[in-house]
Amino acid sequence: MSDTHRFEIPTSLSDASIYQFFDKNFDTWYKCFVKHWSTHHLTHPCRAKDAEINGCMLAFVIDGMQKVARPICKNKNKCITTEEFPDFLYIGCGNTPKSKTGLCETCQQQRILSDNETCLTTNDDNGIYDDPTTGCNVSREDRFVDVDKKISQGIIYTISPCGVIIGFDELYRSESCFMTLWHLFKIIRLIDVYNYKYLPSIIIYDNACSLFIYFWNRYKNNEINRRIVKTPSSEFVSKCSFFIDRFHQPNHRRPMCQKDRNIDFKTNSETTKKINTEAAEQRNSVLKQYQNALSSYSGQKVRVAYLILFHLMNCERNTCDNQFEYNRRYATKVPSSKSLIIFLKEYPTVRNKI
Numbered sequence: 211m212s213d214t215h216r217f218e219i220p221t222s223l224s225d226a227s228i229y230q231f232f233d234k235n236f237d238t239w240y241k242c243f244v245k246h247w248s249t250h251h252l253t254h255p256c257r258a259k260d261a262e263i264n265g266c267m268l269a270f271v272i273d274g275m276q277k278v279a280r281p282i283c284k285n286k287n288k289c290i291t292t293e294e295f296p297d298f299l300y301i302g303c304g305n306t307p308k309s310k311t312g313l314c315e316t317c318q319q320q321r322i323l324s325d326n327e328t329c330l331t332t333n334d335d336n337g338i339y340d341d342p343t344t345g346c347n348v349s350r351e352d353r354f355v356d357v358d359k360k361i362s363q364g365i366i367y368t369i370s371p372c373g374v375i376i377g378f379d380e381l382y383r384s385e386s387c388f389m390t391l392w393h394l395f396k397i398i399r400l401i402d403v404y405n406y407k408y409l410p411s412i413i414i415y416d417n418a419c420s421l422f423i424y425f426w427n428r429y430k431n432n433e434i435n436r437r438i439v440k441t442p443s444s445e446f447v448s449k450c451s452f453f454i455d456r457f458h459q460p461n462h463r464r465p466m467c468q469k470d471r472n473i474d475f476k477t478n479s480e481t482t483k484k485i486n487t488e489a490a491e492q493r494n495s496v497l498k499q500y501q502n503a504l505s506s507y508s509g510q511k512v513r514v515a516y517l518i519l520f521h522l523m524n525c526e527r528n529t530c531d532n533q534f535e536y537n538r539r540y541a542t543k544v545p546s547s548k549s550l551i552i553f554l555k556e557y558p559t560v561r562n563k564i
């Protein structure tokens with residue numbers, strides 16, 4: 211399916227096989243999404259109004275949205291490994307819980323790791339979120355409704371300052387540095403290396419100080435459980451500047467937060483100082499309209515819903531000249547959460563001219 215520019219989600223598939231269809235193709239679709247939108251400034255840049263800087267791919271702005279949280283399996287120590295994190299990443303389980311146990315079918319048959327069986331307690335996360343002396347107030351906790359019910363943390367996503375979304379991941383546990391880096395490395399890995407030179411070298415995040423400390427404590431470190439391996443993605447990140455978004459800047463008191471992590475610091479370039487760091491807040495208000503639908507979907511359905519929704523939001527947002535008019539008109543025809551539900555139910559044609 212990777213070489214087609216346009217395809218139809220088959221309406222004839224039964225409920226079970228539509229999920230198979232989604233699962234089989236999701237990675238390919240997500241890759242197309244990331245590749246397309248991360249280079250949109252080269253192929254169809256957002257038009258600037260009256261010489262105003264729209265910030266098309268001037269930075270990676272990373273933010274979370276908790277309002278779209280949904281019930282998930284309570285196995286928060288389900289883990290994966292990646293090239294950058296060859297030890298363990300405890301990302302949790304996003305499956306819909308099946309029974310009173312609060313676990314999904316798969317996790318019910320497995321031994322669940324307790325917190326002290328993970329290496330999370332021995333790593334150097336402690337203290338970097340809430341520094342008692344400097345007081346950068348950015349701590350986050352996993353959310354449980356009660357001991358047996360867990361809800362997700364919504365999503366984390368990366369956006370260009372022009373408002374175009376580049377990539378997203380659901381968060382099954384609290385938005386910690388390793389989750390944020392995992393999300394970012396995954397995006398960079400999907401972009402062709404020959405396009406790296408066109409990508410921004412600025413990362414904007416509300417907890418940029420902790421992210422910076424975490425990354426540099428671990429990058430190219432050889433110690434097991436404390437290492438981030440050098441790969442094209444992590445090397446790319448190592449060359450980026452990390453800044454706090456302007457809205458959260460006043461909460462940050464570390465010396466580096468006033469200077470190196472401060473996007474408005476006097477030695478930064480004029481272009482950097484003009485970057486819109488609140489693009490995500492503006493997208494969050496759009497996303498909020500879909501909150502009820504998104505927080506009621508199953509794990510299998512919701513990621514496809516995000517993919518379609520973000521693609522349509524991007525099409526509507528991207529104001530390039532005389533291109534993709536069809537997409538733009540189509541996107542503006544999906545204005546409410548009700549239409550999104552109908553839209554997803556009917557599995558219509560997804561036009562993804564890539």
Ligand SMILES: [Zn+2]
Nearest residue numbers: 256266372374
């Ligand atoms: Zn743009």
Ligand SMILES: [Zn+2]
Nearest residue numbers: 273274416455
């Ligand atoms: Zn924010």
Ligand SMILES: [Zn+2]
Nearest residue numbers: 283303314317
């Ligand atoms: Zn599970």
Ligand SMILES: [Zn+2]
Nearest residue numbers: 346419462467
């Ligand atoms: Zn700080």
